[in-house]
Amino acid sequence: MASKLMPDLTAPSLADIELLARQAFATIPEALARHVRDLPIRIEDFPDRETEDEMELEDAFELLDLYRGVALTRKAGAGSTAEPDLIFLYRRPILDYWCETGDTLYAVIRHVLIHEIGHHFGLSDDDMERIETEA
Numbered sequence: 001m002a003s004k005l006m007p008d009l010t011a012p013s014l015a016d017i018e019l020l021a022r023q024a025f026a027t028i029p030e031a032l033a034r035h036v037r038d039l040p041i042r043i044e045d046f047p048d049r050e051t052e053d054e055m056e057l058e059d060a061f062e063l064l065d066l067y068r069g070v071a072l073t074r075k076a077g078a079g080s081t082a083e084p085d086l087i088f089l090y091r092r093p094i095l096d097y098w099c100e101t102g103d104t105l106y107a108v109i110r111h112v113l114i115h116e117i118g119h120h121f122g123l124s125d126d127d128m129e130r131i132e133t134e135a
Contacts, residue, residue: 024113042087
């Protein structure tokens with residue numbers, strides 16, 4: 001039962017996060033969007049155990065997002081890949097991060113989505129941090 005001071009709230013679902021990700025994706029400039037239009041985005045609660053092990057995570061909440069694939073800068077020499085390029089957004093770590101930042105959930109999702117699209121274009125974390133600092 002909800003109190004009079006606080007309505008009965010529920011955490012955003014996987015579908016809610018997906019909707020926000022699609023809205024954020026729609027704001028990407030066309031010059032970039034045309035290269036990522038078919039890039040699938042999967043929303044999951046947490047990374048799977050294999051990803052946790054591969055990334056050497058101490059806690060599943062450490063990873064908000066992940067790009068899996070071959071960056072566009074390396075595709076020409078890579079030939080065909082067995083697995084498609086994919087962006088993962090992890091709902092529970094994103095929600096924790098959102099609560100800590102004070103930003104809107106949309107802003108957090110847009111930030112992590114653009115970060116992973118940067119990896120698709122071959123940018124490193126350092127490259128993206130430098131771009132964000134300069135912007």
